[in-house]
Amino acid sequence: MNNTSSTTVNFDFTGKFLPPVFISVFIIGLVANGWGLKSLMQNWKKLKIVNVFVLNLGFADILYLLTLPFLVVYYVLKSKWIFGDVFCKITRLCFNLNLYGSIGFLTCISVYRYLAIVHPVRVMGRLTLTHSVVISVMVWLLVSVQSLPDTFYPKTFENNSEKCYDTTNNMYIEDYLKYNLGWTFTGFCVPFIIILGCYGHMIVVLTTMTRIDNVQKRRSLKLLLILILLFSVCYIPYHIFKNLNLWSRVLSKQSIQHQWCNGVYIAQQISRGLVCLNSALNPLIYLHGKEEIPARPRRLLRRARHMFRGLSLSDSNSVAPTITEEEF
Template sequence: MTKLEVWRLKQEVCSVVLILTPEQTHCSSTFCFTEDRMNNATCPRISFDFTSRFLPPVYILVFIIGLVANGWGLKTLLQNWKKLGNVNVFVFNLGLTDVLYLLTLPFLVVYYFMDSTWIFGDTFCKITRFCFNLNLYGSIGFLTCISVYRYLAIVHPMKVMGRLSVTHSVVISVLVWLLVSVQSLPDMFFTKTSTNMTKCYDTTSDVYVEDYLKYSLGWTLTGFCIPLLITLGCYGHMIVTLCRKENIDKVLKRKSLRLLVILVVLFSVCYIPYHVLKNLNLWSRVLSKRGACRGWFNGVYIARQIGRGLVSLNSALNPLVYLHGSEVAPAQLRKLFQQARQAVMRQASTPTQMSTM
């Protein structure tokens, strides 16, 4: 028997095993083996059921808080549009990216509640994942634009005074949308659903995972690392300027420091863990496809799902930028909390009054 015939025989065996046990079977370039055999060897069992337990509660929480916060934030922004600077165009687009993603979360909640069974078709699966990517990299892009504008206003106020108009902000926003769409578009050409149309992958199937890893690394560089370096450079120089100059407006200084804290939280909690764990998990899948087993596979998979939950929080945390950009919003928020507190106290006192009658 020739080598070619042996290889074809192995492929036929692999196809039969995949048909019989599609969820528990893994293939390398030389042969196929089931999860049981992997467990008996050196590969730990991957906790795939962790995703269905962890993500639905997170998505429900993000959906409720994000929808309320972004709705209130966009309303406040539009009511005080003239009082804010040109940066409000970026803040408005930031809110649009959040709403676009939040509207897809109910479908993902249904998907994970049904034990990762997708019932909405291949096209809508790709649309759902595309909306997530628009939200993620659109948020990073518009936050970077806000940082650059704030940097110019503090470090080079005389050079930009009167030169940055609303038109400039609109044109830059359109360019951000186009750039993010171009970066995210190749993702839609990768397989997003399983053969029997029951899975909706956030990346792609194991067949194309090696190509997807290369694409993901390039995407991480252009969509995340470069904006991160720009943001760090702007705020590094801005902090030096704020410390050296004493004639800078205290309100402007307070806003800048507040935005710095918000960005540190967003990048540290949401964006950095997501990108690191995403690419590490893709690498573990590439190793598994090649027949290699590592003890850290399961830990990386679980950490990756936690990273997916954390990155979705950006849609609930982004409205904090409204607080940074508006002096009216914090006052309205305090008034809202006071009204809620008074309503709760009235409800609590009503039963007491009824009992004394």
């Protein structure tokens, strides 16, 4: 994905690693997000504040997942882009909208959960569905403002229109590094700090206040575990190694070669594969919230338990008293 003059960089790794990852994410993500969005749409009248953010999170995932088949073709053809320069930029834009849109809506969900736990009366009573819609529009606008400058950077290398870089060619690499550092701060670091603040305070409240029931505690902890998984696997490695790889390309352009350049490049490609997993992991959010529409598997499991208990009670009236509960 990156153009550098270093002969030690193993560019073949990208073509071998990313296509299987993209295919797996496309299948799992499309099925999981399609199921989740279908559940939300079927219960539209029950839509609550947090589910508006979940709905937008699902749309962001679908937007990116639909571009993955084109990227698979690109890497299978050994980094030969056959779909035109405009669609190359659209594809990269969809990835960025998904990435930073996901982070934005996860931040909204976290803030909402924080307010529901820490300020249930003073704040939550004033929030309406309209507020969540307005906030969602603001998130999309902010993410678009952050991502659109990326489309103005060339995605091809000189006269080679068969390439479709996720960053830009070496001619503009210094400026792109500065832009990406600012982008990382506003699009990733600031939301991450907000989420850490919300959950840091929430954990204190959950462990010290007795008025919060165990159901709310479990839901909050589940969401926290999902966010830890997403950030530690998907978001943090991607932003670290993307900026390191851009920096190594700046050094390479200045004829400063380092042995770690190849390792950074491979790590960045692995992080690109991991970051796209967020489109397959985000549907876990569908299961966490109190306002969440109950998942069909859980409903079926609940019914099965009730049926089993009913059968157990009816059988206990007709069997010998020596049969214990452990024998069922």
